[in-house]
Amino acid sequence: DAGITQSPRYKITETGRQVTLMCHQTWSHSYMFWYRQDLGHGLRLIYYSAAADITDKGEVPDGYVVSRSKTENFPLTLESATRSQTSVYFCASSESTGSKNIQYFGAGTRLSVL
Amino acid sequence: KNQVEQSPQSLIILEGKNCTLQCNYTVSPFSNLRWYKQDTGRGPVSLTIMTFSENTKSNGRYTATLDADTKQSSLHITASQLSDSASYICVVPGGTPTGGGNKLTFGTGTQLKVEL
Numbered sequence: 001d002a003g004i005t006q007s008p009r010y011k012i013t014e015t016g017r018q019v020t021l022m023c024h025q026t027w028s029h030s031y032m033f034w035y036r037q038d039l040g041h042g043l044r045l046i047y048y049s050a051a052a053d054i055t056d057k058g059e060v061p062d063g064y065v066v067s068r069s070k071t072e073n074f075p076l077t078l079e080s081a082t083r084s085q086t087s088v089y090f091c092a093s094s095e096s097t098g099s100k101n102i103q104y105f106g107a108g109t110r111l112s113v114l
Numbered sequence: 115k116n117q118v119e120q121s122p123q124s125l126i127i128l129e130g131k132n133c134t135l136q137c138n139y140t141v142s143p144f145s146n147l148r149w150y151k152q153d154t155g156r157g158p159v160s161l162t163i164m165t166f167s168e169n170t171k172s173n174g175r176y177t178a179t180l181d182a183d184t185k186q187s188s189l190h191i192t193a194s195q196l197s198d199s200a201s202y203i204c205v206v207p208g209g210t211p212t213g214g215g216n217k218l219t220f221g222t223g224t225q226l227k228v229e230l
Contacts (some may be wrong), residue, residue, distance in 0.1 A: 042118065042203070042220030043158075044154030058217065091158050098167070100146065103218070 003027075004089050006106035012090065016114050019078045021109045023091030031094045032074040033103065034066065036087040042110075049074055081113045118221035120204050126227045131194055135224045137204030148205040149178050149189050152223065158203055161189070171220040187211040194228045201225050 004025040023032065030051050035043040035058075047066040050072045055066050058067050063085060074093075077083055077094030088110050092103040121136045139147065148164045150158035162171050166182040175198075191198055201223040215229045 030143065042222050043218075044220075045217060048217075093155070099162050102148075102160045102163065105159070107155070107157050 002017050003092055003105055004091060006089075006109050008109060009011070009107065010110050011104075012112045012114065013081050015026075015082055016080050019111065021078075021091075021111070022074045022091055023074045023076070025072055025074075025091075025093040025107060027093065027095070027104075028071055029093035029095050029104075031096070031103075032068065033094075034064070034074070034076045035090045035092065036060065036085075037073045037090060037108075038087050046076065048106040078111075081111075083113050085111065086113045087111060116206070116219045118204050118206050118219050120202075120221040120224050122224060124225040124227070125182075126229060127193055127194055129196060129228050129230055133191050133226065135189045135191075135226070137189070137221060138222070139187070139204070139206045139219075141195050141206040141219055144182060144185075147178075147180055147187050148195075148218075149176070149187075150203040150205055152203060154199040154200070170205060191226075192225050194226075196230070197226050199226060199228045205217050 007022045009044045034046040037043050044060050046064050049055045049068045052071050053070050068074050089107050090108045091106040094101045094103045118139045126131050146163050148163045149161040151161050152158040162173050162178045163179045164171050171178050175192045180187045203223040205218050206220040
């Protein structure tokens with residue numbers, strides 16, 4: 001299916017465990033992003049990538065690791081999950097960073113850390 | 115600090131009625147402002163993008179306005195439908211992106227519920 005897909009949609013884990021959230025896009029967009037959405041906060045950028053093998057930190061990167069070996073995939077790993085990382089995670093992609101470019105979002109992954 | 119503030123936080127209206135959502139921003143330099151619609155359990159979807167030179171922009175029953183002087187935007191929904199029930203998020207690119215990243219500053223959204 002064309003578009004941007006995230007997996008899993010729901011995940012429950014325990015503190016200290018490693019968790020990887022997957023993101024796949026079929027548009028060959030150069031840019032990909034990971035956000036978290038929490039009550040009382042707007043979406044906050046965790047990491048972004050401008051191209052394969054190029055990644056950079058966003059606003060809230062601590063405790064997260066990303067990689068981008070292929071243009072279409074941008075996994076997000078929580079190396080040792082903490083309760084504060086309970087959140088809804090959204091992946092997004094965009095063709096460019098021009099003034100009118102649009103970011104397209106996946107459906108999200110709801111993560112609960114117990 | 116770049117900020118985007120939205121009001122009201124939540125709103126309930128009857129089907130067929132109109133409503134207006136507000137967005138105030140303090141982002142500099144300013145290039146454009148976006149409105150996104152987020153259905154429950156889904157990711158945000160772009161409704162409109164407005165540059166500083168655009169005062170009004172429509173997308174079906176959605177009309178966005180922008181006053182770059184006062185740094186305010188509004189989203190007007192005409193003849194609301196049950197399917198308009200969603201969170202509406204105002205988004206402004208957070209100044210000059212570094213390293214090529216398009217960093218966006220998101221408002222916390224207005225939760226709209228349309229009832230029969």
